Amino acid sequence: MESTMIEALWGWPPPVFDPAGPYAESVTTLAWVLLGMGVAVTAIVVAALWVALRGPDALKRKLGGERTVWIGGVAFPGVVLTALLVWGLALTASLTADITGDEMRVRVTGEMWWFRVEYLDDDGNVLVADANELHLPVGEPVVLELQSADVIHSFWVPHLSGKKDMIPGRTTLLRVQADRPGRFGGVCAEYCGGPHALMGFVAIAHGQDDFRQWLAGKARRQAASAPGGGAGRRQFMDSGCAACHRVAGTPANGLAGPDLTHVGSRQTLGAGILPNNRGTLIGWIGDSQSIKPGNRMPSYDMLSAEELEDIAIWLEQQK
Known part of the structure; x- marks a missing residue:
């Protein structure tokens, strides 16, 4: 299949560079820094290659010296990668830090090859059961309880937050928040076999009043007779x-x-x-x-x- 609905929702710029909420902004910052570091490292490698092929002999000998190899090949990458790891973990800590029971919760379970979605009340009971869609109130953080029914999956809506693995037998938590109304595409970001590439998701952000009406209407429908026949x-x-x-x-x-x-x-x-x-x-x-x-x-x-x-x-x- 050449394209999917999810690909159509991603659009341009790429969603990881188009944050729609505070928990995606930290991921976007990290992505730009990593991209910049990648460009810088590539430039250094290209420059070193040019010196090795075309540079003066004195510079070649200096570049190939033992001290340069230890500094440029061991110390520099070790320091830079360690600093990036520590900084990146601190930057994205807000995705799961200080989660309280006051925030709205939605349980999302990865299945082969779709997502089960359950909106929970304050006691953890299911109010509304749905699939492959997440409805959110604009401007409010929502905590996702991520689970898996079979193998490891990973939940990722790039516009709204970072990605988080869904691991059998465990519940992992992830915050998402949309600061503007709209539809945002998501995917399973961990290979889970079979049609993994066709395992998508849609997040829909509503104004707060519209969301309350939507949730109340769906909850009433759960207890009513099915329409039609x-x-x-x-x-x-x-x-x-x-x-x-x-x-x-x-x-x-x-x-x-x-x-x-x-x-x-x-x-x-x-x-x-x-x-x-x-x-x-x-x-x-x-x-x-x-x-x-x-x-x-x-x-x-x-x-x-x-x-x-x-x-x-x-x-x-x-x-």
Whole structure:
């Protein structure tokens, strides 16, 4: 696949150089310093190479002397790299330092090959279950509880924060904050096998009032009956979709795949690789393996075009 929805959201300049919040600014500063150091080291190496090839003999002998080798080849890199490591760790410490229970929390779990997202209340109970999207209030820090259900993944939305590994059996914490409304692309930044390169994510930053309304509406939907019905709902249940997916207000309670309670309002499908519309829904259900080879959803090519459309129409109504 030549491009994905996530790549379209990254745009220009590259997101690591376009911070949209305070926790990304420290990463941007670090990136510029490392880039500058890389340019400086490259210039020094090129200059030394020129001296070795074209320079005067006296300068060549000096450059190849034992003292120069010890200073330039051992002492200088050791001091510079150690200083950069210490400074970089101090600079990015704010991403996890002083996390309190007062901040909004969202649990994000890496799965093969998508992200489970759960918005938590003050007691750690799940208010809203979602997938492959993170909704944030502008101007407020949000703590992400990062977990993995299988192998090591890594969560990274470059506009909003640094990256953090998701390790089986552990919970790691990461702060994110958006200081402007918008949509920001994210990825799994640790190779996790199979279609790792097609494991994306979208973060959407809302004004604070809009976010509160969004969260309250989704929480109400969790306890309500699923909208729509008819042929689409019946086909969804009869085809075995309910064994892997959950839709609140229906008998579908599967946990192996993404929660589809709000799938109709999501920005993307397939973990950030397709825009969400009826056509892409039909294509994903009918033959997901040709779109994202190796993902854990089987292709339902045994269903007719009419049956696929019925399911897609019903899923569109799940908002």
